[in-house]
Amino acid sequence: MPIRVHDTKRREKVDFKTLEPGKVSMYVCGVTVYDRCHLGHARCYLAFDLIHRWLEASGFDVDYVQNFTDIDDKIIARANEIDGDWKTLVDQNIEAYYEDMDALNILRADTYPRCTEYVDKMISITEDLIEKEHAYVTKDGVYFHVDSAPEKYGILTGQSIDAVRSGAGGRVGDTGSTKRDHKDFALWKAAKPDEPTWDSPWGPGRPGWHIECTAMSLDHFDKEFDIHGGGHDLRFPHHEAEIFQGECHTGHSPVVHHWLHNGFVNIDGEKMSKSLGNFWAIRDILQHVDAMVLRFALINAHYRSPIDMNDTLLKDAERNYNRVLETYVAALKACEDDSPVKLPMPDITSEQPLVKSLGLLEKMGEGFARAMDDDFNSREAVAKVLGMVREVTKVLQSELDQADLNAFGHYAVDLLEETAGDVLGVLPTREMALAEPEEDPRRAEIADEVESLLVQRSEARTNKDWPRADSIRDELTALGVVVVDTPDGPKWDLA
Numbered sequence: 046m047p048i049r050v051h052d053t054k055r056r057e058k059v060d061f062k063t064l065e066p067g068k069v070s071m072y073v074c075g076v077t078v079y080d081r082c083h084l085g086h087a088r089c090y091l092a093f094d095l096i097h098r099w100l101e102a103s104g105f106d107v108d109y110v111q112n113f114t115d116i117d118d119k120i121i122a123r124a125n126e127i128d129g130d131w132k133t134l135v136d137q138n139i140e141a142y143y144e145d146m147d148a149l150n151i152l153r154a155d156t157y158p159r160c161t162e163y164v165d166k167m168i169s170i171t172e173d174l175i176e177k178e179h180a181y182v183t184k185d186g187v188y189f190h191v192d193s194a195p196e197k198y199g200i201l202t203g204q205s206i207d208a209v210r211s212g213a214g215g216r217v218g219d220t221g222s223t224k225r226d227h228k229d230f231a232l233w234k235a236a237k238p239d240e241p242t243w244d245s246p247w248g249p250g251r252p253g254w255h256i257e258c259t260a261m262s263l264d265h266f267d268k269e270f271d272i273h274g275g276g277h278d279l280r281f282p283h284h285e286a287e288i289f290q291g292e293c294h295t296g297h298s299p300v301v302h303h304w305l306h307n308g309f310v311n312i313d314g315e316k317m318s319k320s321l322g323n324f325w326a327i328r329d330i331l332q333h334v335d336a337m338v339l340r341f342a343l344i345n346a347h348y349r350s351p352i353d354m355n356d357t358l359l360k361d362a363e364r365n366y367n368r369v370l371e372t373y374v375a376a377l378k379a380c381e382d383d384s385p386v387k388l389p390m391p392d393i394t395s396e397q398p399l400v401k402s403l404g405l406l407e408k409m410g411e412g413f414a415r416a417m418d419d420d421f422n423s424r425e426a427v428a429k430v431l432g433m434v435r436e437v438t439k440v441l442q443s444e445l446d447q448a449d450l451n452a453f454g455h456y457a458v459d460l461l462e463e464t465a466g467d468v469l470g471v472l473p474t475r476e477m478a479l480a481e482p483e484e485d486p487r488r489a490e491i492a493d494e495v496e497s498l499l500v501q502r503s504e505a506r507t508n509k510d511w512p513r514a515d516s517i518r519d520e521l522t523a524l525g526v527v528v529v530d531t532p533d534g535p536k537w538d539l540a
Contacts, residue, residue: 048103051349051420053201053280053304058420061303063271069100069107070270072262074279075157077114078138079123082145084310084325084354085317089276091340092307092348092421094151096274098468099417111154112261113139115161116251121240131241135159145327148336150470156265160257164243167252167260170294171232171245179293180232182247183223187233189255189289192226197289201280201304230286232256255286263291263300273301277308277349308351325354334359337471341366344423344469365431366471372434373461374478375441379454386448388456399449402440406460409433413464423469430465437461487525488539495526499535502528 048061063069073093076086090111100107114120115135124131146153160167171187174180179193191198199205224231231253236242242249252260262270275284284304291300310317317324330339342362346352389397393404409429416425437457445453458475466472498517505513521528521537528537 046415046418048100048418049420050303050305053306054299054301056203059303063105064269064302067104067106069105069272070266071097071100071107071109071272071274072258072266072270073109073111073154073273074258074275074283075112075114076138076142077117077119078135078142079117079119080138081141081326081328083317083327084312084330085276087145087149087327087339088310088343088352089307090146090151091149091343093274093305094470095344095348095423095468096272096305096421097152097154098470099421102463102468103418107155108266109154110156110158110262110265112258113142113157113159114254114257115139115159116241117254125239141328145331148331149327149340150337152470158261158265160252160261163257163260163264164252166264167256168233168245170256170260170263170290173294174232174290177293179289181225184235185223186231186235186250186253187247188224188229189232189286190225191228191230191289194289194293197285197292199281199285200288201285230255230282232290255283256290258283259287259290259294262287263295268295268297269300269302272303272305274305274307277306280304280306307348308346311351311353313355314353335363335366337370337473338363338366341369341427341471344471345427347420347422347424349420350424365427368434369430369461369465369471370473370478372438372441373458373465373472376437376454376457376461377475377479379441379450380458381447381454382451385452385455388449388452398443399440399445399453402436403456405436406433406457409436410460410464413468417468426464426469430461430469433460433464491524491526495521495524495537499528499537503535 049058050061051058071093073090076082093111097107097109113135116131120131120135124134127134171180174189175182175187178190180187180189232255233245233247234250234253235247236249236251240251242251262273273284273287288300292298312325338359339362342354342358343352345362345365352358388403389400391403391407392400393408395401395404409432413426413429413433416422416429419425437460440453441450441457462472472478498521502514502517502521505511505517518528525539526537527539528535
């Protein structure tokens with residue numbers, strides 16, 4: 046079955062075809078490094094991490110480029126706010142980006158170009174566009190003349206640029222400028238006081254936002270490449286501007302063969318926004334939520350669908366992630382011999398439990414691959430993994446002889462590592478999975494008191510002294526303790 050992708054430009058699923066057999070060229074718009082990354086960034090780069098992982102698992106050699114926008118109005122404004130150097134601010138936030146992405150187990154791209162490294166390339170492209178009469182010079186800088194290529198209007202949005210200008214996020218162009226038409230966008234901005242500048246044929250200044258990705262992607266991939274990705278909000282104006290620039294400069298169409306865009310993140314049903322007080326930086330959320338739980342929550346949705354992030358979603362993700370992790374650890378512990386016996390052939394119709402379970406797991410593995418081939422449907426892939434977890438747990442808890450248990454443990458570990466690990470990226474290393482957790486020092490500090498209260502609680506419940514039992518429960522709650530009653534007696538943990 047071929048991989049199918051939903052191409053934003055074609056507005057439908059199409060067979061994924063590469064320019065060169067067995068190789069994928071992929072460019073994804075990176076962050077503007079004026080601040081720490083937020084949940085929307087996590088969603089975007091997790092989405093393309095899954096795409097990256099599945100393409101490689103499918104046998105492709107992926108050349109993945111993701112840029113840093115390291116000069117921009119926001120960067121200059123933030124540096125001025127903190128009375129700091131913009132280069133220092135940029136370096137700090139790039140390092141913070143790597144920390145956040147590493148925490149979420151996002152594989153590194155092959156190349157991370159910075160736009161300030163490509164100013165000469167941007168100037169060269171701009172000169173060519175002026176020569177071809179697709180751009181013009183004003184006292185404010187250089188602008189791309191959109192009406193010079195009217196056939197490229199609304200290629201990604203399906204609308205005219207006029208119709209979508211109100212949703213452009215403030216980066217179409219400054220009002221009051223000398224550009225010919227409000228649809229035109231800046232390729233080069235003339236110098237302003239107290240801003241970093243570079244020399245150009247049009248005087249000192251700095252690049253516009255859109256031209257940077259055209260310069261970096263074309264420098265790396267020449268005149269065309271397979272995948273261009275980014276958030277849904279980048280379709281207009283940024284990616285449509287790239288189409289104008291790239292195709293008019295190279296005279297080649299299309300420059301990008303597949304456009305892929307991920308969906309938004311909402312918080313409790315509302316768009317994430319600092320003004321609404323629901324803005325979640327990755328570093329802040331990871332103080333309260335395990336990084337792999339957050340990853341699990343974000344991949345348990347199709348990459349093109351919006352996600353409504355809330356406490357219920359995170360608790361569901363934590364429960365399901367822990368099920369996957371516990372089953373993986375149980376399978377690892379079943380592997381006592383590195384030379385397992387051969388398991389029987391899987392057969393879903395068999396009356397033999399192990400043979401039937403192997404058949405079911407094989408079918409789930411095939412379903413996992415079909416889901417990922419179908420426009421990287423990680424939600425369906427996660428469902429298949431949870432099905433595997435249920436079946437693996439059932440087999441591990443069945444009455445197998447030691448040889449079969451060992452062989453099945455190896456089989457289950459390989460299956461989970463190939464799916465939940467290599468592709469979904471939610472498994473720790475084997476060493477980390479088997480490591481004994483360090484005891485929370487606070488738990489040790491209150492353990493004697495809690496155990497005493499649990500004994501008193503049990504006595505009160507036995508004597509049907511409910512007021513006393515309720516009072517003890519309140520004391521345990523005040524200590525930050527959660528009690529779960531099990532057939533083996535009460536179990537407790539820190540809240």
